[in-house]
Amino acid sequence: MDVKQKIIDAVKVAAESAISEGVLKSTGELPEISLEVPPKKEFGDFSTNFAMQTAKIFHTAPRKIADEIKSRISEEWLEKIEIAGAGFMNFYLKADVIYSELKNIFDELENFGQLPNKKNIPIQIEYVSANPTGLLHVGHGRGAAAGSAIVNILRAAGYNVESEYYINDAGNQMENLAKSVNARYLELLGQPVEFPENGYHAVDIIDTTKKIIERDGDKYLSLPEDERLKVLEDLAYADKLAELKKDLANFQVNFDVWFSERKLHPDKINDAIKVLRERGEIYEKDGALWLASTKYGDDKDRVVVRENGVPTYLAADIAYHKDKFERGFSQLINLWGADHHGYICRVKAAMSALGYNADNLKILLLQMVSLYRGGELVKMSKRTGESITLRELMEEVGTDAARYFFLMRSIDSQLDFDLDLAKKQSSENPVYYIQYAHARICSIFRQTAEVGLTVPDAPKFSMMTTAAEIDLINKIFEYPDEIEKAAAEFAPQRIARYVYDLAAQFHSFYRDCRILGVDEDLAKARLALVKITAHTIKHALNLLGVSAPTSM
RNA sequence: GCGUCCGUGGCUCAGUUGGAUAGAGCAACGGCCUUCUAAGCCGUGGGUCGCGUGUUCGAGUCACGCCGGACGCACCA
Numbered sequence: 001m002d003v004k005q006k007i008i009d010a011v012k013v014a015a016e017s018a019i020s021e022g023v024l025k026s027t028g029e030l031p032e033i034s035l036e037v038p039p040k041k042e043f044g045d046f047s048t049n050f051a052m053q054t055a056k057i058f059h060t061a062p063r064k065i066a067d068e069i070k071s072r073i074s075e076e077w078l079e080k081i082e083i084a085g086a087g088f089m090n091f092y093l094k095a096d097v098i099y100s101e102l103k104n105i106f107d108e109l110e111n112f113g114q115l116p117n118k119k120n121i122p123i124q125i126e127y128v129s130a131n132p133t134g135l136l137h138v139g140h141g142r143g144a145a146a147g148s149a150i151v152n153i154l155r156a157a158g159y160n161v162e163s164e165y166y167i168n169d170a171g172n173q174m175e176n177l178a179k180s181v182n183a184r185y186l187e188l189l190g191q192p193v194e195f196p197e198n199g200y201h202a203v204d205i206i207d208t209t210k211k212i213i214e215r216d217g218d219k220y221l222s223l224p225e226d227e228r229l230k231v232l233e234d235l236a237y238a239d240k241l242a243e244l245k246k247d248l249a250n251f252q253v254n255f256d257v258w259f260s261e262r263k264l265h266p267d268k269i270n271d272a273i274k275v276l277r278e279r280g281e282i283y284e285k286d287g288a289l290w291l292a293s294t295k296y297g298d299d300k301d302r303v304v305v306r307e308n309g310v311p312t313y314l315a316a317d318i319a320y321h322k323d324k325f326e327r328g329f330s331q332l333i334n335l336w337g338a339d340h341h342g343y344i345c346r347v348k349a350a351m352s353a354l355g356y357n358a359d360n361l362k363i364l365l366l367q368m369v370s371l372y373r374g375g376e377l378v379k380m381s382k383r384t385g386e387s388i389t390l391r392e393l394m395e396e397v398g399t400d401a402a403r404y405f406f407l408m409r410s411i412d413s414q415l416d417f418d419l420d421l422a423k424k425q426s427s428e429n430p431v432y433y434i435q436y437a438h439a440r441i442c443s444i445f446r447q448t449a450e451v452g453l454t455v456p457d458a459p460k461f462s463m464m465t466t467a468a469e470i471d472l473i474n475k476i477f478e479y480p481d482e483i484e485k486a487a488a489e490f491a492p493q494r495i496a497r498y499v500y501d502l503a504a505q506f507h508s509f510y511r512d513c514r515i516l517g518v519d520e521d522l523a524k525a526r527l528a529l530v531k532i533t534a535h536t537i538k539h540a541l542n543l544l545g546v547s548a549p550t551s552m
Numbered sequence: 553g554c555g556u557c558c559g560u561g562g563c564u565c566a567g568u569u570g571g572a573u574a575g576a577g578c579a580a581c582g583g584c585c586u587u588c589u590a591a592g593c594c595g596u597g598g599g600u601c602g603c604g605u606g607u608u609c610g611a612g613u614c615a616c617g618c619c620g621g622a623c624g625c626a627c628c629a
Contacts, residue, residue: 036568039575049571055609062609085572086609131629171629198628288627299554303627313629341556342624367557368622409565412557414622416564421578425591428578436591447588485568497566497576504576511584511593552591 003101006075007046007091008033014072015050023068028057037478044082044090045474051087062087099461102473106459106528113539115158115480122160124324125151127335128248129166132240133177135204136247138369139337141390142415145406145545146366147335148253149492152543157487162256162329166320169237170261171313176200177240178233182225184209185232189218202386208239247391251399252545264319269311272319272354273304281353291318296349296358318350325356333490335411338365364490367414369406374420397422400546404431407544408496430500434537435549437503441534442550444515448527451516459528460521468512472529475505476536483543492544499540506533 011033018024031053038047051066058065066083073081079092105112127147130140147163154161180199184206187193195201212235220228248254273289276282281292287307291314294301304315324332336343344365348358371378371388381388393402401422408430409415425432448454464470479498486494515526538548 034569036571039572043572047572052571052609088572168629173629286627290627299625306627308627310627312627314627316629337623338557339623344556365556370622413565414558418564418578421564429591430577432591433577436589440589440592444588481568488569493566494568500576507592508594510588514588516588552589 002104003077003093003097004035004046006077007048008035010073010075011048011050011069011089014069015054017072018068024058024060024065026057027059030054030057037474038088038090043084043088044092046091046093047088048091049088051083051089055087095465096462098470098473101477102461102529102532103458105476106461106532109532109535112532112535113479113483113543114156115483117160118158121331122162122329123154123331123333124162124164124327124329125154125333125335126164126166126324128253129168130244131168131173132237132244133173133200134202134240136244136390137387138371138390138393138417139366141251141393141402142369142406143335143337143366144248144251144253144390145403146411146492149403149407149495149544150333150335150364150490152545153483153486153492153495156483156539156543159487163254164257164259165255167241167258167260169241170265170316172198174233174237175229177205177236178229180205181209181212181232181236182229185212185220185228188213189221191221203384204243205236208236208243211239212236247394250394251390252403259320261316261320264316264323265311268319268323269315272322273311273315275322276304276318276350276353279353279355291346291350291353293346293349293353296352298345298349302346314346314350317347318354321347321351321361322354322356325351325360330360332361334361334363336363336365338367341365364411366411369415369417371417371419378419400435401429401431403545404434404496407492410491410493431546432552434499434503434541435547436552437506438534438537438541438548439550439552440510441506441530441537444527444530448515448523453515453520453523453527455528455531456524459525461525461528463519463522463525464513464529466512468509469526469529472505472509472533475502476532479536479540495540495543499537499544502533502537502540506530506537509533 051062082090179196289305351358
């Protein structure tokens with residue numbers, strides 16, 4: 001809010017003048033003034049702990065400092081300043097400030113929730129990046145929900161963000177995919193077959209194979225084994241990738257760039273290794289090439305090219321991240337499953353070895369998901385005997401509930417996902433609770449339209465004085481700040497909680513403040529507030545990738 | 553053994569880069585529909601913030617050490 005900055009400035013000016021008058025003697029640099037919304041209404045609209053933080057610098061008791069600052073602030077939009085507790089300064093705004101702030105939001109409602117562009121800093125975020133050898137499971141689902149929400153939040157906060165999916169389509173797993181499909185192909189066509197040792201057994205491989213047979217029949221039977229493997233690899237890969245994209249799109253997840261690992265082979269990998277070698281970061285031992293990653297804090301050095309000349313996964317990853325930096329991003333973010341945390345150190349070490357600032361590569365870890373049904377841990381799908389897929393989850397609980405449940409917890413916390421709760425269409429289910437608030441508002445607009453009541457250009461906001469109205473208004477004011485913090489902390493759960501609280505505030509308002517049947521000006525002011533509320537709920541839900549239904 | 557994350561009412565979790573009397577939801581109990589969706593609202597009870605030491609005017613939050621849980625520790629990806 002504008003007011004927030006005005007208060008900060010006023011405190012700063014007051015402190016400086018107290019210093020120049022010699023009343024306060026500074027023995028160090030003043031800290032940044034932080035202004036927060038106090039935990040209780042009685043503590044005013046905003047408060048700062050500035051006096052407590054500067055007690056040491058001024059060699060003065062906090063309450064005395066607060067007193068001196070307070071006596072030097074006289075803004076006509078301030079109702080009063082109170083000094084409380086150990087030295088908190090609580091600011092109380094005059095009522096009309098709230099209404100003019102609300103008017104500002106109302107006048108540019110379409111932009112409310114979109115913060116001004118931050119200069120520079122192009123950010124790239126890579127997430128999901130599951131191998132194209134099977135279906136996405138619930139763990140990928142959490143990553144997909146978190147990654148896409150973080151992208152949305154960063155954009156709302158004004159950052160320039162590009163999202164990317166890294167397709168691991170160049171390693172052993174592709175060979176295994178080909179061998180697995182080949183085995184199923186022969187099997188389905190009645191040929192004797194031995195299933196490959198490291199093959200993929202999941203039923204989706206059979207589905208993929210059946211699709212190939214439906215379209216092309218047995219025409220690949222006559223090919224020599226190695227040629228058939230090659231053909232089937234391409235066909236299976238295309239199918240798996242298409243399925244992946246389909247599931248993600250259904251889950252409200254879209255990527256700007258799909259980056260194939262094959263693009264790194266062999267030139268970009270060779271180039272990266274060449275650079276490392278020139279920088280003296282690579283040595284040869286036992287016929288393999290090693291990266292001296294211990295120099296940068298890794299536990300041990302890592303092989304980048306095997307004895308047989310084939311680069312390791314790490315080599316590709318080094319080339320990949322080098323490529324990202326070369327594309328001009330100044331901040332890279334990777335969202336990985338927590339089971340990959342042991343990998344962080346070596347990748348960062350490699351970036352340092354290449355001469356990049358490893359701090360510009362931020363790796364977020366996502367903790368594991370456990371599904372519960374009827375209070376029991378669900379490990380495997382009843383239908384397939386394999387781990388539960390994202391597709392099955394979407395079918396069972398719906399996209400909105402699945403996304404919200406994935407996002408309502410911090411990414412650092414292991415998630416217990418209650419399937420029964422996610423399916424419930426009642427107040428116990430937070431998703432429905434929030435969506436219901438939006439649907440209720442839409443219903444109000446349908447009702448008011450019937451009697452010809454519409455939102456005016458200049459609502460008389462100052463007519464709204466009850467606690468329920470003021471609380472709702474103040475909750476709306478918090479939204480931009482909440483986006484800023486969620487972006488800074490990569491914390492979608494902040495938005496999930498905020499929109500829940502906003503819905504709760506609206507439900508209370510709905511109970512206390514009728515629109516039909518009250519004074520017309522008041523009704524119109526309330527209708528305008530309700531419009532702002534609907535916009536904010538919908539905007540926040542959009543950030544989470546959850547829909548805002550107009551009726552339920 | 554080493555590393556990462558977690559430990560907050562019966563259950564699932566928030567807790568604003570250290571701040572005021574630790575908050576929600578579920579579960580339990582008691583109220584509220586002749587008026588815009590009761591998928592809602594209002595109220596009551598329930599806590600040694602895993603344990604200990606330290607830093608600080610102030611610690612759920614920071615540091616160190618334990619205890620407990622999850623996940624990792626490849627010339628796999």
